[in-house]
Amino acid sequence: MTGRLIGVGTGPGDPDLMTVKAVKALEAADAVAFFAKSGRSGNGRGIVAGLMRDDMPLIPLYYPVTTEIDKEDSRYKTAITAFYDESAAMIAARLDAGQIVAVLSEGDPLFYGSYMHLHVRLAHRYPTEVIPGISAMSGCWSLAGMPIVQGDDVLSVLPGTMDEAELTRRLADTHAAVIMKVGRNLPKIRRSLAAAGRLSEAVYVERGTMINAAMIRLAERLNDDAPYFSLVLVPGWEASR
Numbered sequence: 001m002t003g004r005l006i007g008v009g010t011g012p013g014d015p016d017l018m019t020v021k022a023v024k025a026l027e028a029a030d031a032v033a034f035f036a037k038s039g040r041s042g043n044g045r046g047i048v049a050g051l052m053r054d055d056m057p058l059i060p061l062y063y064p065v066t067t068e069i070d071k072e073d074s075r076y077k078t079a080i081t082a083f084y085d086e087s088a089a090m091i092a093a094r095l096d097a098g099q100i101v102a103v104l105s106e107g108d109p110l111f112y113g114s115y116m117h118l119h120v121r122l123a124h125r126y127p128t129e130v131i132p133g134i135s136a137m138s139g140c141w142s143l144a145g146m147p148i149v150q151g152d153d154v155l156s157v158l159p160g161t162m163d164e165a166e167l168t169r170r171l172a173d174t175h176a177a178v179i180m181k182v183g184r185n186l187p188k189i190r191r192s193l194a195a196a197g198r199l200s201e202a203v204y205v206e207r208g209t210m211i212n213a214a215m216i217r218l219a220e221r222l223n224d225d226a227p228y229f230s231l232v233l234v235p236g237w238e239a240s241r
Helices: 020-028 044-052 076-097 115-122 137-141 165-171 183-195
Strands: 005-010 033-035 058-063 100-105 128-131 155-159 178-180 203-206 214-217 230-234
Touching: 005 020, 005 076, 005 115, 020 044, 020 100, 020 128, 033 044, 033 076, 044 100, 058 076, 076 100, 076 115, 100 115, 115 128, 137 178, 137 203, 137 230, 155 165, 165 178, 165 183
Parallel strands: 005 100, 005 128, 033 058, 033 100, 155 178
Antiparallel strands: 178 230, 203 214, 203 230
16 A cells, blocks of 8 residues: 655645645645755745644755756756655655655645646656645735736736746736746846836735735835745736726
């Protein structure tokens, strides 16, 4: 008998926004795995801290690199691929022993989540379940009270890490946009929005749904520092502007 792999969406940050099914999965798990930067406790683990039993075995998966090397650099690709291979092997050993392993993923597991790198390595070999989570963008536009799309509006979800010219082109060619992966890319995002004529509409949200959440029109925000949990919203529905 093999165990079971569960990708658990922890939602945008507020533990109360986790699904009942996700909480039940944590209660039933034999071990919980979480991704984190080396030396950190991990955002996903922080969200579920009060929802797990005290003696729950934890499997920390520490990234070997984050922003120290450009993602297009061959050294980055080699290091991160080896990391996901090793992480999958570590979890496979637990599954082979018949354990239920829950892997935490901020937001939704299959939407820009690290969990998906384990999923493609393990889901064809073991019984697997993915529990969806409320995405960060949904949590943020709800916090902002911003109607994002309506009718025939087109919504584009864009990573802030993409090439500046391509980001500008796509912003100019969509009704609404959510820009993810902001962080140190905020100056570039600001320039792209301005070039596309959309800066005045853009709203910056950080740590959406968390206790220390904040939001402001991007044109009014002078600081270009942004935490991991941040994104930019550009509404499409005319009435919301």
